[in-house]
Amino acid sequence: MTLSRRVPLLVLAASLSFTSLASLAAPAYAQSDADKATARMLGQEGQTALDAKDYKTAEDRFRRAESLYHAPTLALGLARALAANGKVVAAQETYNRIIREGVAPGAPAVFVKAVEDAKTEVSAVSPRIAGVTITVAGPDSPKVTLDDTQVPSAALGVRRPVDPGAHVVRVSADGWENAEQKFNVVEGGSATVPITLKKAAAAPIAAVPATAQPTTTTAPATDTTASADTGVASHSSQKTIGWVVLGVGAAGLVTGAVTGFLALGKHSDLENSCPNNTCTSAQQSDIDSFHTMGTISTIGFIAGLVGVGAGTVLILTAPKTTTAQGPSVTPYVGLGTLGAVGRF
Template identity: 30%
Template sequence: MSMRTHSPARSRRTLVFVAAALLLAAAPLPAAAQGKGDVAAARVLFVQGAKFAREGRWEEARALYARSLEIKATPLTRYSLGVAQKETGRLVDALASFRAFLAEPATPTTEPYVGPAREAVAKLEKRIGRATLAVEPGKVDGLALALDGKPVRAAPGQVLELDPGDHEVVASAPGYRAAVVRFSVAAGGSVEVPLALAPAAAEASRASAAGGGLPPLAEASEGPSRTLPVVVMGVGGAIFAGGAVLGLAGLKQASDARSGTGSDASSARAKGIVGDVLGGVGIATVGVGLYLLLNESAPSPPKAGSVTPWLSASGAGVEMRL
């Protein structure tokens, strides 16, 4: 005698396939309650989802089961969606689907799945994480909570069921600054998440008191003026250029003179001497301007070890320089 063993994954796929066959055989709802076209569309989606489930393509199966359930909510669709959610790591969603399936009255069609659903619920309840939100102050009007970017309807102190891993919770209320807390929960573990809401006006007052009053804004300072050094350098350059032009004119006149003792020669020598003097004065003046420019006092840097309070529309705090 030969014996065959079946893996749990294969058994789950078999149950899903049987569920698809039963759904096809189920009688449709009255036309007044649901259109025949909607029922047919839900069946097509379910059958395609079951095909993906048999192939192990659980993410695609989950999406199709969810769409089928939106069109026509049936116990078998809900059960199959729970299986796909469990296989894709959406443990909390899977737990909710199985619980909803078990909450409906059992029928001959759904009876074979009641046992597996109860077993899945028992295992999932041991795998999910739990978080208790501790909001302070305890009673706040208009309190809103969001978990991982999605609003949650939970009162402070209520235990939330979460998939294991990292999460972010945000608590907000009119007149308070939002409290944001990031936390992690292990499989089967539980954590308490403190959320302290601070009144917006009170927080600004504390920041002001801590700094003895916020300092006035420092006016922009342009630092020492660079106008004088630049002007001095410009004048020196002009004098040097004038001396150079005059010196060149003297050289040309000397080269054109017929003799070295005539009036033309004397005039050329005079122009050369004046050009040399002006050139020297120009260079000296440029040097003075450059000295003034390079020796300007630089603005003093912020002092080390300073603590400066700040306040804006989005919050308050301190700036530290170490």
């Protein structure tokens, strides 16, 4: 008996016309008259395609008809088309469904015959079914697909029925590299597909700008070109400025003291030369010199006091550094000279 063995079109059409007996077929669906008419037409087209060995069209028409009107005759046509297309796993399940559902007493004879044909034909399909055993090593919960159909984890590591021919297994998991393996299996054959996933390479960490990260390198206190991140340059600069200002202030005090001393000497000379505070024009240059000395002394004292005060504040408020030796400024006064010597 061949799979293309046909149910005569007139018998098939007649079986679908027994609407009063629809309730006798195993599980009946709620169909409208239009659905029944459409199913009858599709069943006839499916049988014609099956007889012409146009199995793809036959499968399509019987599948549509069976979805509109559930009858063993239509399911049998679908099973035959599936088997002819090499879809033996689905064909076997369709045959078994026809057998499992059976028909109720009093059902049309064509329905009874469809069940008996299913029992006979399924035995020719079952040996053609192949099998594959898929194993996955690596992740605990991999996602596995066989021909883009997900394979439950319970079906891994055991033989799974497949149609003969070419297949593709794809496996993925979080933190693991995707894997794909193709295999081919003949009718009634078996295949084993072991897949081992590799850990995905860690994503590279983006470089962070240096200005956003503190550095652990401590620059010498004397290095005024150190980066702003270390804080050393700013600490050293403040202290250095403090010593310079202090030295300048000290020099100002010395200047004020020296010129003040000279101004006092001029004043004493003028008192001797100008009785009753009355001076001649000959003493005018001495008077101008006395006033100049007094002015310089006053300015020197004021600038010196401000410098010493400001320098002291800068030095005392400068942050501590780890340098072993800090900067120093030493004022000096010489004959005709005034200045400061510093070490930074």
